[in-house]
Amino acid sequence: MTSNIERLHLTHPLHFVIGLTLWCIWFVAVYGGHAVACAVAPPAPEQGVFTLVNAMLLMVSLAATVLLAVLTLGCCREAKRHEGRLRFNAAVSAGLYLFSTLGVVFTALPILGIPPCL
């Protein structure tokens, strides 16, 4: 696990954009998946929030959260190990991964409370 994270070169500025790109991909997946699910197999309104659609969306969101959280921690650790430019890169990346993580959590909150296709 640790060596895998090292292979990601978390001090590279490319990580400035990876976290939020993942957020975007998650967002498109959830929005698009939800639209397709509602077009193909809308659950009965009586079911409320306890539907397969909500469950699936929640699973995807959880997976995204975990992935982003791991990357956040990785960047934090890298930031502590370096100075100067590399530290700057890792610290900003850590912030961006953290934001992406919380962004997924925050944006996914409505899945817990709103029936899917109304």
Add this chain to the structure above:
Amino acid sequence: MRERYKRHAAPLSIQRLTRQRVNQLAAPLMVIATLFLTGCAGDKSILDPAGQAARDVVLIWWIMLAFGTVVLVVVVALWLYAFKRKHVTRTAVEERRIARRWIVGGGIMLPVLSITALLAFGVPAGQRMLPLPLSEPPEVIEVIGHQWWWEVRYPGAEGGEVVTSNQLIMPAGEPVDFHVTGADVIHAFWVPRLGGKIDMIPGRVNRIRLEADEPGVFGAQCAEFCGVGHAHMHLYVEALERDEYDAWLAERQTDQLASLAVNDQQHEPAREAFMTHCASCHRVAGLSAGEVGPDLSDLGSRTSLGAGVMPMEEGAINDWLHNHQTLKPSNLMPVHDDIDSATLESLGAWLETLSP
């Protein structure tokens, strides 16, 4: 010629009253204060709710306004104070600590807490407008937007569907589901005092649930830009007690209206002129089935003409038939220069009798 009709006596008299007081006091601040206070009322005012959905939103609005004002004032005051305060020389470590406090406190905590609170408020309010299944299925009214008038249908009326136009009569004190769509371009259905708006999109049916607390008259106007007539696309909305509503529907059954349209021999020439000139576009129950323009079966009983362009009074229809392109520029009814004035007058007189 284009004198506007006043639907509401009450707000006008209040306005008149306050104007007198203002004249006496003549203080500019008073003008502004009273303007805003009396200004809350109004036919189409969001701030004067007459249904639960609209009331929820107004409550949220006032809370958001208060909170937003505090945030704005505090932030601006801090900025201004930063210019005024005496500069203190600090070590780099102290500076970093102070900066982090500002950024974490103001830049992260403040917005995160605010938006979380906002969502917690907002989501339940939104759910109330969802057409969730009810134990007793609500009344369904279909509203169809046309360039530039409204078609209103009551599919659930006992004894067959009822159709009318440019007026929306609904039962008060119970939820009503509106199924809306557009016939040509996108319009939007919006009764501000009852709740949010929903787009009327050709090819789709959108649903929104609204409820009027009590009987009353509400203003409404197309809210999505729909072309040259957009400003002249008003809808008269009235909520009635359930029994009055049922009676209103009963009066508008096709057979009732049909007998109304043909019962009178005196208007026979007008009916003939109607069949020649108007019937291909307009429906009058029992006579014609045109669907291009508004249904006219109960025209005489409506409060206004031309989708809210002018009040319905004696002679108003005649006036409209002569001058409709001036009264409502670019509306889609052709100019009637080819029809002589007497015929138009007789048509107007007959249409006025179509009042159940």
Add this chain to the structure above:
Amino acid sequence: MTTINRQATPQEPQNPRDPQGLHEDLHEIWGNPRGLKALTIVNHTTLGLRFMVTGMVFFLIGGILAMLVRTQLAFPDQDFMSPDIYNQVTTMHGTVMMFLFAIPMLEGLAIYMIPKMIGARDLVCPRLTSLGYWCYLFGGIILMSSLVLEMAPNSGWFMYTPLSSSEYAPGLGSDFWLLGITFVEISALSAGVELVVSILRTRTQGMALHKMPLFAWYILAMALMIVVGFPPLILGSILLELERAVGMPFFEIAGGGDPILWQHLFWLFGHPEVYIIFLPAAGIVSTLIPVFAGRPIVGYGWVVFAIIVTGFISFGLWVHHMFTVGIPQLAQAFFSAASMLVAVPTAIQVFVWLATLWLGKPKMKLPMLWIMGFLIIFVCGGLTGVMLALVPFNWQVHDTHFVVAHMHYVLVGGMFFPLIAGLYYWLPLFSGRMPSETIGKWGFWLTFLGFNGTFLIMHWTGLLGMPRRIYTYDTGMGWDIFNLLSSVSGFIMSAGIAMVLLDIALHFRFGKPAKQNPWNADTLEWANFMPPSAYNFVSLPKIETRHPLWDDPDLPRTMAEGKHSLSVANHGRREMWGTDPITGKVREIIHLPGNSWLPLFAAMALAVVCISLLVRVYPLAGVFVIVAAVLLLRWSWENGAHPKAAPDAEVAPGDPPLHSRTMDGPGLWAMAIALLANGSFFLCYLFGWFYLWTVSPEWRMPETSPLSLIGLVLAGLLVTFGAGVLEKCVRGLRQKRDAGLAISMYSISALGFVQVAITLWVLLSANLEVTETAHDAIMMVGLVYALIHGGLGAILTLLQGLRVGYGYVGAHAPFEPAVVAQLWRYNVVTFWVLVGALAVLPRVIGS
């Protein structure tokens, strides 16, 4: 001297000539011609100014339109304008302000400022700057002519279908909008691409990514957002124009299309656009505040964080413009939450600025006054923005004057006020003179009070239920007095703006001469002469810190005396550094093309295309597409070892090689960024395809796919094989092998042409009924996309073959095939994705 020396350490000149001599040498090469030849100028300073002046002219036109609107709405039941004219005026006001003022103006500022701030001598694709300017100018003129002809677009600036379709908007209005805006868009995209590459690859020696001025970060984000955000609108415009001109029913329910697709495409562009406008303006704020606080900005990293977050999140908000179209609540909630998230980076910036002022010694100079105005208005607009993100509240105030007020708070507060602050701040650089504080203050207060009078009140008008875009209203709604107040204040605001413009105009003649670095700023643009020379800097310094002029106040002098690098100009090339995007280490010398007629002529040819499409003379359009293509190919011909570019690759001892003699020049990056834009276009196309497939109410899919799978797979194999061979050639060039290069290029090109022929056969044999169903129409668009790209790849490779013959390309100048290889790689990926989406998936899933 063709070895790639990544760790080059350029030597400082031993015996610098006297400063005047250096200046003359450089001026000889970089100087602007006068007279008619001024039209050939490609220099960023001149073109940046042209962009800004043109933008200001359009701003004045847009402002006059706004005043017409306010006059009409001042009283109820006015007959000042007919509804149709009113609709034209409001549509054009929005269009002009957004597309012809806000974006080009900020691009102009960036084009002017970026090279000076990062220590470069020009943008990396100077001819592209010029092409962009001419496209902007011609597109703007075409669009404005519609107003004069009284056939301006009248469907609102977001052109919702079906109101803008041929049935409900007959005449040429919508066509003017769609074609004119797409034409102007070329300029936005070209500026976007070259700004990205310039910022990443041409910063002066030592300016690592984390030492870059914040303004460059903001512009980098803006430029990338343009690159990704504009293609959806271009796609939408093309589809809608095809629907209007040919009858392909993309947005027509009856034909299986969906009007809501337009709204998605429009707002997919339209929301990022707001931040495209806001970010550079915030960049101005982040540049000015440290200068006037007399200390470095606190939390540089926080600001970078906020910029990146804003750039991304703004692409996840577009549906909040569509909360009333009847999208399921859960989907609305996603967008609602995402919209609120954007408050976080904005608040971070506001508090970073506050903390900087708090810890510094701020001075309330004229530019700071405008920054204060910005703060008040923008925070207010941001707060109403958060309110609007709340779905139930949005349902009430959407499409009312509340939204009109909010939008002006965000755009005027978030763009116009910082812009004026920036203009006042940089005026001494433009002209060498200082503006007048007195007239400036009058201008500010009139604008500020007028603005708030107009739009603060307008929130209330909206809450009283006044919908937007109505040309008149009844009395008795309680709207009268508020509209009158808004109108009066609007005129006060225009008086203020007139005063500001007067001040700026007068200062060029009457302003006091400014001293070097008059505000005691920290960034490199103040090391220019005032006004700047065409080549910016006599010598390019090595930068160690974020605040070069604070840490070495002597820098402007030593730079002007030629004490730093690249001050020699006897080789006759326009040179500057190509540096590593991350560390800022020097990698190569970039040599730039000189002045040229080609951009002007190409833009003129494109203008003829635009006009002939407008008046529907399609043969003429076809001819001029070819003319434009020939001109652009000629442009690409004069590169590398061509006699007009850099036939001689000699460089000073110790200096790195010329970029055209390496494998990693900026052109490679420009191609990559252009393909990013192209990829965004392609993804939007796929979105359109799948959207219509799943959502469109009357979508009709044929039982069997009309596309020949065998043909498509064959074509795909050809393009893949061609790309593989090309890769092999590029690998060879990397190792200095160019045996048989010309033959390889010709063969690859031939493969490309065969692929195009097969794709064309598939398209023709499918017998698509493009005017009958949206399915066939959108399939056609996808195949034409593949055809154009295949053809482009084949033509460019053919030219490479010719260039090998001329000796412009080979082991000595190996750069260009690597650029073309990128396009081939892109073509391979998109072609197979198209095959999968259009031909395989429908077979697998069925209708």
